[in-house]
Amino acid sequence: MRKILIVGAGQSGLQLALGLQSQGYEVTVMSNRTPDEIRGGRVMSTQCMFDRALSHERDLEINFWQNQAPKIEGVGISVAGPDGSRPIDWLGRLKGFAQSVDQRVKMAGWLETFAQRGGQLVIHGAAVSDLDFFARTYDLVLVAAGKGELVSMFARDGERSPYDAPQRALAVSYVNGLGPRPEHPETEAVRCNLVPGVGELFIMPSLTNNGRCDILFWEGIPGGPLDVFQDIRDPAEHLATTLELMERFLPWEYARATKVELTDAGGTLAGRYAPTVRKPIGRLPGGGAVLGVADVVVANDPITGQGSNSASKCAATYLDSILEHGDRPFDEEWMQATFDRNWESVRHTTRWTNAMLAPPPEHVLNIIGAAGQSQQIADRFVNGFDDPSDLEDYFFEPEKANAFLAEATAAAGPADS
Known part of the structure; x- marks a missing residue:
């Protein structure tokens, strides 16, 4: 039985922990707060999860609030x-x-479920020195706590981070x-x-x-x-x-x-925070390595509402990579390959989010304006929140945008607003 430590109890860390637990892994989660402290504390985020991200919760049967939350x-x-x-x-x-679903509700509920299912829950903040010890004790250590000292272990990727x-x-x-x-x-x-x-x-x-x-x-x-x-x-x-x-x-x-x-x-x-992409591997003073998860390594601005979606998709990708790896060592080559696999998805989100933070160019204004006259264009655009990769086909370059608008306008029906 492989032993895995996840530091952080947010969307990605807990979704991954519950997924690994369901596959028979021995999982420990470190959280700096108890479920009751989370539930009774301050709100932690906004979150709107779209269909593809929600499907990962459905697959793991942890979509406990689906019938209560507004659709x-x-x-x-x-x-x-x-x-x-x-x-x-x-x-x-x-x-x-x-x-x-308010993350106070979801994370408290998921933490309690993880513990009820036999997971090891440690209520304690983690420092780099703690991880130095744990890296020798566990087969894999994942850092899913996107704030505080631990994030400093992961170097900023300047090529992928246009804003400082x-x-x-x-x-x-x-x-x-x-x-x-x-x-x-x-x-x-x-x-x-x-x-x-x-x-x-x-x-x-x-x-x-x-x-x-x-x-x-x-x-x-x-x-x-x-x-x-x-x-x-x-x-x-x-x-x-x-x-x-x-x-x-x-x-x-x-x-x-x-x-x-x-x-x-x-x-x-x-x-406020600067949107930042970081290198995925954190190296410890004792020579060990840990893998960053979700917004530890890709922290986009919430302007496109993608934070919890990206976190869910990251957890699903990491879960697949861990399961496929079997009993081989979780070395740095595997860590980099696992991040790269997730980056193939999240790079579209990052590009879109960074573009939306800048003043919109004329072709983007044309798309937004045309959506008011064409339900087809409006629907295509908003479903990009679910699948940002679709935006690559028409959103970023004026030539692609003009071709899309010409084709869609010719076939569009009346808008309903």
């Missing part, structure tokens, strides 16, 4: 005009539903009481509101500790009018500021948010 059927794009208008406003339909500073200031509020969009009151959808030169507001239906909720998520260009949350400590002030900015820039979203309240005292989050 998200579409993604809407709105662009704000200078006078509070919406020159662009449309809804694309997803082929398979998406869902969002945060590109957005992030502010999250989990709320109850949000009304529906009147134009599609029956449709659960993620709403992406773009304010040119200012930032973005994302609204997504979710499931939290006390039931259904919605997430209000501002992404502000640093130094701009949305970059005001860094010094706010009071949750009520955080929400009030969120709503003031909605009223100022996105009055159609504010109109359905006048009665919202926070889900709980821990329902806000603010921060």
Whole structure:
């Protein structure tokens, strides 16, 4: 029986731990918090998982909240005009539903399941010196904790990291009481509101500790009018500021948010980080090596909503690589090959996310505008959230975009928004 240590208890680490456990591996998970501490703590993220990522949870039969979480059927794009208008406003339909489950709910539940199934759960923060010891004790050590000292073991990959500073200031509020969009009151959808030169507001239906909720998520260009949350400590002030900015820039979203309240005292989050790709192998002082997982080695900005999706896909890829490797040593050559296998998928996400952080070129504006006139184009674009590799065929180069629009426009039916 092979012994594997996973440091970190997020989407990727726990999904991988449960997958390995189901295959008879002896797995230890190190978490710096107990399930109850996670469940009762502050929100950790936004998350909207699309069909391909959710399929990995279904395969492992750990999709415990599928019947409780809202089934998200579409993604809407709105662009704000200078006078509070919406020159662009449309809804694309997803082929398979998406869902969002508060990570406080999911990670606490998964940790408890892992322990109930006989997994070794160690509640303790890990330092590099700890891993030096563990690397001699376990067949493989995986680092899935994307913050803190351990990340410093993984060198930045400058060729794959075009940004060296945060590109957005992030502010999250989990709320109850949000009304529906009147134009599609029956449709659960993620709403992406773009304010040119200012930032973005994302609204997504979710499931939290006390039931259904919605997430209000501002992404502000640093130094701009949305970059005001860094010094706010009071949750009520955080929400009030969120709503003031909605009223100022996105009055159609504010109109359905006048009665919202926070889900709980821990329902806000603010921060920023530089999107970074790192080398996958961390080398320890004693000569051992550990493998980085998910956002430890590929930390994209959340502007395209891909964090939990990439984490799930990484866990699935790593699980396959571990199972296929049998009883051979998990050497550095295997570690690099395992990361490279995952990179084949996540590179599309990274390219798309980095592109969305920059001012959109004309051909991208043309795609977004054309989607308002063609349901086919709208649907094709929003299903890129599920499979970002499809964007390679039409999104990045003007020539491909023009050819796509010409073909799609000729065959398009009327939009439904």
